[in-house]
């Protein structure tokens with residue numbers, strides 16, 4: 001098989017190369033390759049590196065990194081070379097034996113073979129075996145095709161007292177409500193398409209992880225969430241705690257949607273919505289999605305570390321703009337403008353108008369046509385009209 005050596009961050013790695021998996025537009029099509037490597041997920045791997053560096057900066061222990069769906073081990077090798085601990089050890093598995101051959105050769109290429117253990121295995125069995133072998137699992141990265149939900153149970157069981165967990169989901173059709181029945185059977189959640197569907201997807205993913213952790217008596221704290229065209233990534237701190245798991249479960253609930261499709265309130269599980277709802281979306285996570293200190297540390301590390309893509313750092317800056325605004329969901333400015341029959345104003349002007357009215361406002365990384373603000377819809381409409389010169 002013809003190969004080339006590629007680079008991502010500080011890692012070098014062999015990848016098979018053939019014209020048969022180059023698309024017409026000249027780009028690699030990962031699903032046509034004999035082993036999995038997706039160059040468009042470099043930003044996702046950057047986030048794992050920055051998340052782990054931020055976690056380490058918080059004084060948390062990371063002796064081990066577990067990647068049970070490893071492909072050719074680019075992520076694991078990057079963790080060994082690019083995080084802040086010299087004695088971190090990686091455990092990787094993949095169901096595909098060719099991928100594991102590549103893992104081993106790639107570890108040698110980076111002189112990391114003594115710190116990377118890799119094995120052909122089903123991801124669930126691999127994680128449960130780490131638990132029964134009493135390997136201290138301090139961090140886990142679940143990056144499957146589609147939904148990570150099938151791996152929640154074994155991942156949570158494998159971790160020790162406290163761990164860093166990264167989840168990636170690519171089943172965005174289900175999570176954002178396009179395939180409502182799939183969402184219902186997979187996540188046990190009713191998801192209707194809304195203006196802020198991408199955030200709903202992130203909250204359903206977090207909520208389903210919190211539920212799985214809760215019955216295993218683990219408290220989950222979301223640290224960071226990120227949406228990109230083809231995936232949602234969420235980072236968490238997970239800790240063994242019966243009372244903590246109850247506290248986390250108290251931040252599960254529903255979003256109340258009115259006749260116009262706008263979000264009116266968040267209803268914790270068991271509460272009754274005042275004034276009724278036209279539709280209720282959930283159950284999902286209604287708590288904070290970002291830990292401020294953690295995101296600031298990720299940003300610092302994106303500057304301190306030279307292996308990070310500029311777009312990764314830019315994405316974190318964008319999240320910093322919205323993370324402090326106390327508002328669930330966001331407004332799609334184009335949709336509101338079309339209902340008002342006005343042109344879309346410049347976003348900066350609209351944000352200024354909302355701030356002058358006394359609200360917080362920012363763009364949202366979830367949707368480039370979206371705006372996050374604590375203003376009610378009536379005032380968002382007023383601000384749109386004034387910033388497009390109609391009032």
Ligand SMILES: C[S@@+](CC[C@H](N)C(=O)[O-])C[C@H]1O[C@@H](n2cnc3c(N)ncnc32)[C@H](O)[C@@H]1O
Pocket residue numbers: 036037038041045067068069070071072073074075093094095096099121122123124143144145
């Ligand atoms: C999205 S890729 C992972 C990419 C990798 N984490 C990275 O950052 O490049 C998913 C991988 O999971 C593997 N896989 C699929 N089902 C599996 C299972 N049940 N157990 C272990 N690996 C599995 C596939 O062979 C594939 O390499």
